[in-house]
Structure formats: structure tokens, C-alpha cells
Amino acid sequence: MESNIKNTHSDDNISKDQDNSTIYEDQSVGVELTRKDINAMAWRSLLLQASFNYERMQAGGWLYGLLPALKKIHTNKSDLSKSMVGHMGLVNTHPFLVTFVMGIILAMERSKQDVTSITNTKIAVAAPLGGIGDAMFWLTLLPICGGIGASMALEGSIMGAVFFLVLFNVVHFGLRFGLAHFAYRMGVNAIPLIKANTKKVAHAASIVGLTVIGALVATYVRLTTTAEITAGQAVVKIQADVIDKLMPAFFPLIYTLLMYALVKKGWSPLKLISLTMVFGVAGKFAGIL
Amino acid sequence: MESNIKNTHSDDNISKDQDNSTIYEDQSVGVELTRKDINAMAWRSLLLQASFNYERMQAGGWLYGLLPALKKIHTNKSDLSKSMVGHMGLVNTHPFLVTFVMGIILAMERSKQDVTSITNTKIAVAAPLGGIGDAMFWLTLLPICGGIGASMALEGSIMGAVFFLVLFNVVHFGLRFGLAHFAYRMGVNAIPLIKANTKKVAHAASIVGLTVIGALVATYVRLTTTAEITAGQAVVKIQADVIDKLMPAFFPLIYTLLMYALVKKGWSPLKLISLTMVFGVAGKFAGIL
Amino acid sequence: MESNIKNTHSDDNISKDQDNSTIYEDQSVGVELTRKDINAMAWRSLLLQASFNYERMQAGGWLYGLLPALKKIHTNKSDLSKSMVGHMGLVNTHPFLVTFVMGIILAMERSKQDVTSITNTKIAVAAPLGGIGDAMFWLTLLPICGGIGASMALEGSIMGAVFFLVLFNVVHFGLRFGLAHFAYRMGVNAIPLIKANTKKVAHAASIVGLTVIGALVATYVRLTTTAEITAGQAVVKIQADVIDKLMPAFFPLIYTLLMYALVKKGWSPLKLISLTMVFGVAGKFAGIL
Amino acid sequence: MEITLLQALGLGILAFFAGLDLFNGLTHFHRPVILGPLVGLILGDLHTGIITGGALELVWMGLAPLAGAQPPNVIIGTIVGTSFAIATGVDAAQAVAVAVPFAVAVQMGITFLFSAMSAVMSKCDVYAKNADTKGIERVNYLALLVLGTFYFLWAFLPVYFGADHAKGFVEMLPADLMSGLGIAGGMMPAIGFAVLMKIMLKNVYIPYFILGFIAAAWLEMPVLAIALGGLAIALIDFMKKPEVAENVQVKKEFEDGI
């Protein structure tokens, strides 16, 4: 509850605080971006994660993707720098859906929205799309294409590889370019609507995002115990007789929540991976995994 | 969103516009309708679809069912005509649940509501009941009774027919007459409530209606492909290996949405049926259905 | 609808009516309750149902559990009596979760809330926890532990009994004492919040409660018919061919609703049990159960 | 076996009333499970009538007119199919094959009729304007007569002249055409749903359509269960409002407080 209210407030504050430094000097609408410009953006978005890192995540590649357009929009150097600085902030989203966010953002840049509301929109839309995209593409599209491809490959047919590559990338590039143009065009006509609804859209997207993450935890985290309680000739299989009856995917849930707690505690991915490996190996040796 | 808001508005307008021609001259509450009158209405409602057609759908039979009661209520000829004209407007609902709508409407007529709000209520309640009724009676009650009857018939027993006829019509006539009386009595005591809540009731009914329609699409539209991709000795069954893994009932959904688009484009049922038949036959010859 | 609105109002009235007799004379915050006091309360809560009866249900045992703490808090005799009288009102909740309610209530007593709002909170929180607790402990935890224990016992191992006793009571006493301390501590810091949110918390708890009860009806009430309709060599099994196709757990639902109607009519449990037994035996003799 | 003129007429009359029952009366004695035996009675082979009727009932399961959209016509399908089965002694499966093209033809015929019928509505408007109740009733009665006659002919003619040639006629048709029509039959309900959606679907209801679809497609819940679920959701929505009112009220006080 509180946290919820609190955060709402904070949001307001952000969107209210009108620190001048966040307003572009040149307020005249920037030049129209051509289809070529948007395509360029989409192509460059392929390098979104070139300089991926755990501090800013995709920030470097994100800015890289926007640069040509930003240069066209902000003829005034100090505005350009202002905008670039803003885009070096942490951002992380799904690499296929990123062009959707980029398109909207470029539309906002062009109409010279203040940097803060641009940043807010960027985060609000990008973050949930990360989870959604992972679910849709990494954990649904990919396994399906992979599964079909593999089944053909196991019969020794090279067609498996071809089938996989084609099926997967039709979706991939279709989305990457389609969304780029769609979002930019939409963005141009809908700036006010977007500013007004960013929060609502983000809210809706987060609902979908968290729903799928909840599903992913149960679907993709594999963790079961082999522990048993033996009593005379009677045996109780902890997993089959207790856990599964109570809550399937119990351990995956617990472990994910543990990871979550540690992440919030600020543990680095490296530490988490090490921990997981120790856990797995130790558990195996202890004979409970 | 917009469309939603827009339509809300339009509704308001309608319910606001107080064009006098929609007010009955004689505002004195009409004579009480006896059980006999309501029964008469229920009996006549059996001809609801006598003059069914794609312009007004059940309008003709609907008015036919109300006539005796309307004559009793509107002693004043010009009022009677006013009311009859109103009831010739398009209406379509489920033939079993129709008496529920009729009952409410008669109650409103009797208390001399203005024609517009009567029409609004009629449409608002009738439309969703169409979808709900189809789901409950044509696609749940009928298949169950039919299934049982058929299984008995296939064993050569005439009881199948008897069983079917009895079971089905107990429900049928029970509802037809039960709802007629219930709705009229309720209506009389609840006019204000009804006027106030028409929108809310319609909203609730629409929620149920669309939910079941979504279910019906997946349940009753049968459309699968036999197409395969062959590569060496490896074979990919589009339906089993791709579609079913991605979304069962994918084609039924697509085809329904296609029909929907065409219906909105104003295609006539005749054209849609022809199209469907061409599609089915062509698909068969092409070997993909 | 109405009933809903009505009840809302009534609630307001209650919480508004500030009959002085419900205000404690001594308004100074009572002495801090030590861990020992809370433990004492938890221990005594084991006798919650000592004087269980159908008029006040757990009232007697409830008061019994609170007494030592109440004596410490209300040094002033007339306040003590006022408080005790308040706690003799009907209350019923789950015996494991009761300490959660007790903890909150003691916190409120200590800060000398007026008796009415204490009573409201007690009822509002206790009632739904009854249904939830039954679902979680009597109908989920117990069958699971029992099932495991039994399966071991049937193999002749005494470990079944041990396993059952340990597993079950770890949860039991863990909750009983854990909740007691948690609730009291929470209560102390959150009185205002609690007073403000009682209604909302109760609402949330009731949602969960009714959801599980709906589930329990379908899960734990066992009632099916053996009736058949025979026609020539064709046979229709009412349960398998009609009911199960239409609605599994149809009869359990109907019978529960019947019981509910009778309970509201004021039938005593004794009468309901007798009725149920007559029904069961008669049905058996009639050959339809 | 020869089908006599009298029998053919009998079947025609049966079709007349069954045809009305499909949209009016709705006792559903027009369903194969009942119509089959009746045809059997008329043709003097009750048993085959019962069996074939049972078989056809399963074939037409789930096919009913939705929002006026016609599936392949069950009545003519049953009458022609059953008569054929009795006349030539083939089994149900083949009877179906024969029934289908007729069922489809009538499906289109009726759809055409319902389009044409639109014309008379303007006439009704006039009657209504003049409060001419008799006129309205006449229109409805006439419409019934037309519909019934239509059915009479579609049952009488093929059975009287066709029944014995039907086999040959059908064997002429390519098998793919037949099964193609069968497939089309399975798709027909989509049209009805589309019309229902045109009538009922506003943007706000799209989510509920999705939920219903999911429940049926993936959870494979029966329609009744899903309808109940929809009802529950609708009720929650229906009973929510007051709170808001309440809130506004709260607000009111809060303002006065100022």
C-alpha cells in the first residue's frame, strides 16, 4: 500500500519538477524524419546491446541507435548534448521491441518535449516491454522454432536449420521495422495523449509483464528435490508426496524470490551465478537435488 | 478508448434528446395487464421470427407479440401508432429469452415511458441476451439433449426422440412463460431502477455475452489445416507442430475475425456463406484443408 | 445491490454511534505487554473452544484467552468489566489464526480504543479468517498430512503417526505463536491504520474467504445420484450423462444452498444434521443415492 | 423401394411444419433425432428412420442459426438423407453425403429469402404508422406461409423425383467437393458469431472476448462454466459502482472540512 502511494507521489514530483536545464533551448519543432531515417534507426538498433553492462545496461547502444536522428533534430549543439546526456541513463528493454520505444521517443524529441518527460516515458514503456518481450520471443517463439528445427535436425535434415532461421527472423525483422515506423508515426500524432497516458500505458504493460514473469518462474526455473524420508519399508518422496501435492513449482518460486531478495540487496549477477552453481553442485553432492 | 468514450456520449445524447414526438399524449398509467395478457404475449412470442429478415431481424414478430397488450395500454390511436412505429425498429435477441425483454417493455409502455427510453432499454437488454441465449440454449442445452437422444436412437430406441423432446421443451416453455411473468411484474415495480440501470445492466450483460462468444469461437468453429512442410524424410505438420503449440483454435479465431471485418464492411450473409463455401471447397482441392 | 448498500450504511452507523458507555474511563495507554504475556495468551488460546456453543460460539474461550492481558491493561475495575462484556459477544474464527486477531485486539485495548471499534475490528477480521483457515488447515494441510501418514500406516509403519504429528504441529504451533507476536507488534504501531482499514481488510479477507468456500463446496461435499432412465436397451445415467456434462458438483452446490437457506431460516445444526441423515438414508432406500 | 406420390406429399407437409419450427415454435421437433423417425413412419420404415436420425443429429450437433446466420439446413438434410437411406438401403454415412448438397442449397435459399423479406418491412412501417394491427399480423402470417411452402417444395421435389437418382447424381460430384462443403459447414458458425459481435462488440468488451477465448481454447472449459465465470466478473463490475459514489461523498465531506 504505502510503497504504492509513495511511488505514485514520487512520480508526480518528477513529472512536476521543471528544472530549466531539462528544457530545450530551441523549441521549434525539428525537421520531419523520413522513412530512411527511421529505417536507419531500426538497423542501428541491432547494436542495442553492443556496450551492454550492468550499470546502464543498454544505454550505450540505445543512444547509438538514436544518434543520426538526434543530430537531425537538434541542430543546436547544446540541445544535442542535453539530449544525449539524457539518453545515457539506464535503460533496458527487449531488443526486438526496442524500436517501438525508440519511435515514440524520437517523436517526442522532434516536438522538443522536456528531457524529463522524455526520460520518464522511455523508462515507463521500456521496462515492462523487457519482461513481455522475453516471454514472447525468448521463451515462446524461440523454443517453438527451436523445437521444430531440432526435431528435423535429429532426423539429419539440414532443413531444420533453414526452417528455424527463416521462421524466426521473419517475425524478428518484421517486428523490428514494423514497430519502428508505427511507433514514430503514432508518436507524432499522439504526443499529448502519450504524455497524458504514459503512466496508464506503463501500468497496463506492467500488469502484462508481471503476469508473464509469474508464469515464467513456474515454467522455466527447474528445481526439484530428490530427498526422501524413509521409515521402515515406508518411503515419503518429499517432492512427489509433499511438495507437488501442496504447490507444484514450489522450489522454483522460492529460489526466484531468494534471488530477487539478493538482487535488491545489490548482489551482482556474477555473485548470483556463482551462488547458484555452488548450490547446484553442493545439492547434488548432498544428494538432495 | 475513444470509440468507447464516443459511444457513451452518443448514448447520452439519445437519452437526453427529448423530441416531443417521443412522448405519449395520454400520460395516465395504462390498464393493469392480467396473467391472461402476459400468457397471450408469451404464446405469440412463438412467432417472433415469422417475418425474420436481415434489415430489421425480429422486428415484425416482436411487434406481433406485443400487439394485444399495446392495444389495451394505448386506448389513444395516435399513441398506439407512435408505440408501434417505435417497435418496428431493428431488434434481435434469443427467442427463448425474448419474453423477458417483452415483459419489461410492456411494463414501461404501461407506465407511459417516452418511446426513446423504451427503445434504448429494448436494444440494450435484447442484444446481449442474444449471444448469451445462443450459448446457453443452442450450443449447450441443445447439444446435450441431442447427444443423449442420439445415443439412445443409435441403439434403435424411439425413446431417444421422446426424451429429447420432453427434456428440451420443459426448459424451453418453462423459461418462455416464467420469464414473461417475472419480467413484467419486476418491471412494474422497478421502472425507475430500470431506467437508471439500463446502461449498467446492459454493460453487465454484454460482459457475459462477449465472454461466451469468445468461448464459442474456440468451441464451435471448426477449421484446421492439413498442410505440411516436407524436407527430406523430415515432415512438419503445420497444424500439429506449429499452430497447436502456439494457439489452439488459431484458425477459427482468424476466420471469425475475418467474417467480423466483412460484416462490418456491410457484406450480406449470403455473400459470407458463399465465400465460406468457396473457401472450404477451394481449400479442399488445394489440399490444405 | 440494495442489501449491499444497506449494510454499508449500518456499518457506518455502528462506527459512528459514540455511546459514551463504550469509552474507557481511564484513557492512559496501558502497560506494555511483554513477550511472556503474549505467549501466555497464545497458550490459553488453545482453550478457545472450551465452552463452544451455538449462541456465542467461541466467545467464552476467546475471553478466557485475553483475560490475563486485560487485567494488566485495565487496572480500573469498571473498565475491565466494560471490556469483558464486550468480549462476550459472538465470535468465531479459525483456532489457529485466532491469535492473529487476539494480538491486534490487545494492541487496541492497550491504546484504549472505544469498545465499539474494538468489537467491529474483532468481527470484521475474525469471521473471514474462519473460512480461510478451514480451507487452509482443516481441508488442505490436514488431508495432506493425513494422506501421507495413512499411506505409511497402511504399510504397517508407526512412522506414519509420528510423521503426521510432527509435520502438522510444526505448522500449527508455528502459526499460533508466530501470529500472536506479529499481530500484537503490528497492532501497536498501526492502530490508526487498522481502524481506518478494518473495512477494507475485512473486504479483502471476505473475498478470499468466499472464493475458497465456493471451492470447498465443489471439493468436499460428496453427493451424486445413481438414478437412471431406462428405455428399452438404452439407458441414461442421470449423473454421468446429464449432470456431469452440465455441471460437475451440481448436487453438492444445490444441497449446500439448501442448507444455507435453512440456516438463514434459523434451523439449528441439530435439525440440519438430522435432515441430512434422513435424506441420505431415504435416498439410499429410494435407490437414487 | 419406390417412394409414392402420397409419401412424397407427406414428407413435403412434414417439411412445411418442421421448417416453421426451425425459427418459430422452436419445439425442435425439426431436429434429426425426431424428424428421422417421422420420416421413417411416413416411409414405413421406422427403425431406419430412428437410426439415421440419430446419426444425422450428431452430424448437425452445434449447428444452429445464430443471429440469423444459416448453417447447412438440418431439415431438408434430414428428410432427403433419411428418405434416401430408406429408399436405397445405404448406411447413414452415405445418406449424409447425399444430404449435404441439398442442405447447402436450402441454406442459401433461406438466406436469400431472409434478404428478400427485408422489402416488406417498409410495408410494416406504414401499417405501424396507421396503427393497423391487422396489417402487421397479416404480414407475419404470409411470411410463414411463404417459408413453409419453400420447405414443402424442397422436400417434395427432390424426394419424389430425386431420391432414386440422388445416388447417381451424388456419385457424379467429385468427392473433394462434398468434403469441401462439409468443411465449409464446420466454418459456418463463424458467420453467426461475426454478426453477434457486430451487434454487441464495443472496444470495452474486447478483453472479455479474449478471456472467454482463452478459457475455451486452452483450458477447454465448457461454455456453461465460462458463462458462469463471465457472470461473476459482470457482477463484480456491476456491484462496484456504489463505492465510487461513496468515495465522491467522502470527497464532499473532505471539501466541507476546508
Add this chain to the structure above:
Amino acid sequence: MEITLLQALGLGILAFFAGLDLFNGLTHFHRPVILGPLVGLILGDLHTGIITGGALELVWMGLAPLAGAQPPNVIIGTIVGTSFAIATGVDAAQAVAVAVPFAVAVQMGITFLFSAMSAVMSKCDVYAKNADTKGIERVNYLALLVLGTFYFLWAFLPVYFGADHAKGFVEMLPADLMSGLGIAGGMMPAIGFAVLMKIMLKNVYIPYFILGFIAAAWLEMPVLAIALGGLAIALIDFMKKPEVAENVQVKKEFEDGI
């Protein structure tokens, strides 16, 4: 085998405490899986006790007092049933048959007791008024004593006098009566749910009841899953409010704007 007076007394005392544990203490050592072995110990046949206890545990699975509504009494059922099994060496199934009538009788006895107990509440009111804490405690202790004694008798008497005749006695009863009582046992939970509903069910909660029912009846989800789902829905509802507040606020500004 003969059951000695001492053993019968032992069982009576066991019943005394188990009886209290059913509503107080709630360690659930009164469940058959534990009570069975204990009876076995007393009667000197631990093994049979364990087996029979296990069997009876399954019979009584899911039968617990809900909202004070009594199912057939598990304790007397277990003690009489197990003793009988040990005494006469019949198998569990028959032991159950013998246990049922006693279990049912005690079920009614306890229900009666809980009705009668209402009387003493007024006494408690007086104690409360006088802030007489001792009084309140005395009432509770006495109530326990009464309940325990009741159990003692219901275990001691039938076992001491009945055990060996029980077989004959039960064989006298028509089989249908027995299985009829069994069926009734299966229906008993409905009473508890009904009482819970009386306490908790307001119109606004009907939809949630429906949702829970659907999830269990059609989706066959376990109760825990459904409870979690209910929790999620409740939380959504619980956390929604603020928004409204927010809106109102928005409104406020908007007004000021004027």
C-alpha cells in the same frame, strides 16, 4: 478376544483427552492415524491398531468441524471401530461399518451439547459485568470436564459391554441404512459451509463464491491454488482505491482551475 475392564477404562480415558483435543489443543492426536495405534497399544495389538487407524484416516479425510458443524465423530468412530477390529479380528472395512452408527450418534450428541451449552453464556455475561475473571475461567474448565466425560462414557460403555455384541448388533441393521449414513456423512460438510456462508456471505461476495466454485468444479484446482487466486483478486481490489482518491484530487485541481 476379551476386552478387560482396565482396557475399557484406558480407552475411556483416551477418549476423554482425544475428545478435548478435537476442539481444544488441536494437536490432532485424535485423528485415526494416531488414535488407532494408541488403541492398539492399550489392547495389546499395535499392528492392527496402526493398519486400522490408517484405513479410518482415509475414511474421515476432509471431515472436520466447520463453523462448529459436526461431521460423524472421528474419535468414537476410531476407538470403537479399532477395538472391534482387534477384538473380533475383522478387516478395516467391516470395522468402519461398525464404527459409523456410533460416530453418528456422538455427532448428534455433541451437537446437542453445543446447543445446551448456550444456556451458560448468560452466566458468563454476569461474570463479565462483575469483572469476575475467575468465574469466566471456571465456566471454561467445567465445560471441558463435561465434554471429556461425555466422550469417556461413549468410549467406555460400547467397548466394555458392546464390542463383542457389536457385530451382531450391526448385522441386524439393514445394509442400506449403514451406507445411507455413509452418504449422509459425505454431505455433512455442506452444513459447515452453510454456516460459514451465513456468517460471511454478503451479495457483493457472491461472484467470488462462483469463481471459486468454477475453479474447483471444472478446472479441478486444489484449494490452495484457488485461495491464492482469491488472494490475488483481493489484493488488486485492496490496492485499487488510492487511484480513485487520486482522480478526485485531479478533479479538485480542475475545479480550482475554474
Add this chain to the structure above:
Amino acid sequence: MEITLLQALGLGILAFFAGLDLFNGLTHFHRPVILGPLVGLILGDLHTGIITGGALELVWMGLAPLAGAQPPNVIIGTIVGTSFAIATGVDAAQAVAVAVPFAVAVQMGITFLFSAMSAVMSKCDVYAKNADTKGIERVNYLALLVLGTFYFLWAFLPVYFGADHAKGFVEMLPADLMSGLGIAGGMMPAIGFAVLMKIMLKNVYIPYFILGFIAAAWLEMPVLAIALGGLAIALIDFMKKPEVAENVQVKKEFEDGI
């Protein structure tokens, strides 16, 4: 079979580009089903490459980097595993055993790289401040170069020097260690989800997490279905607001009424 220097270099270059494709380009030619055959081509045994690739694809199914969290590295796993299978002619299963430790090592290496890379961000800030677009681009290109080289080495070295000793090396490792790492691999996605949750999870969204979990854990619905369900819920929430607005308005009038 001996792996020549040229072949090893070829594999190294393959790894270079595949490595970039894992995070950039994302055509996913880096997945085993395609990478396997490519390795096969280079080592002159296409068939084994295809088969092994198919097998490894299934092993890595569902393992992708989420929120930057690395699962055991699929590329080095595939290249080393497949080369080993081709070189020593063992079956896929054993190839996997060999692949795992390398895959895990690289998983950690990359994670380390992504931590180190954080350092250069401050550099980017400076470039940004000076609107030095070239600078930004340079950083990204360099980063790609570093990453690619890292992959080159991890493919080249083990294959060139290791491939034939790999078997011995792996046989030295205790079997439990290997399967323990396998188990850990299955747990890795939890890390990605945790990071996603850190980014997206506010209290208000907890209920939706629960609903998604229930749908997957108990109803075993596929992710797509659950996402659709979430979408429906989100839309309902999204389209609800206006009403409130409306209400407030109502309120407004009501006030004016005063």
C-alpha cells in the same frame, strides 16, 4: 580425428560472429540447430554437426539471457561440444557433458565482462556532454571487438589444444559435479527473472505475478495464453478509468444542483 590449425581458426572466427549475434543482430544463427551444422561444415562432417546441433538445441531450450543475466553459454557449449563429438565420434549425450564446463566458464566470463564494461560508461557521459557522437559510436564498436575476441579465444584455444584431451579431462571430473552444474543451469533463469522483477515489480503488481504463477503452475497453461490473459486484464484496467471521470462529472452536476 585431428583438428587442423586452419579449422580451429575457422571455428574461432565463427565463434566471434556468433558471439556478437547472441546480443547483437540476434538473427539467432548462434543457436545450436544452426551453429552445429556450421561447425560440421568447417570440420568436414556436416551430418554429425546437424545431429549434435539438434541435440544441443533441446538441451539449451528455454535458456536465453534475461535482463542481461547469463545462462551457461550456448555458443561455446555448441562449438566445443560439436567439435568434440566430431573429433572423437562420441554421441551427443557425452558431447554435452564435455560442453557444459566450458559453457559455464564462458557464462561467468561474459558476466564478468558486462560488469567491467560499466567502467567505460563514465567515458560515454563525457562524450555525451560534448555531443561527441563519434565518441559514442567508437565505444560501441570497441565493445563489440572486445566481446568478439573473447569468444574467438574461448573457441579457438580449447578446440585447438583441448579437443582430444577434453575427454580425459572431463572423465577426471566427478560425475556429480557435472550433473550438479547441469542442475544449476536449470536454476539460472531465476536470476534473470529476479532482475526483471527488480526493475518492474511494485507492490501493486504482486497480484498479477501470483495469477501468472497459478496459471502456469497448476493450470499448466502455456506462456502465450497467460500473456493474453494478462493483456485482457490490463485492458479492462486501462479502459475502466473514464467511468470514474464520468462519476466525478456526475458529482459536479450534483454539486451545481445544490
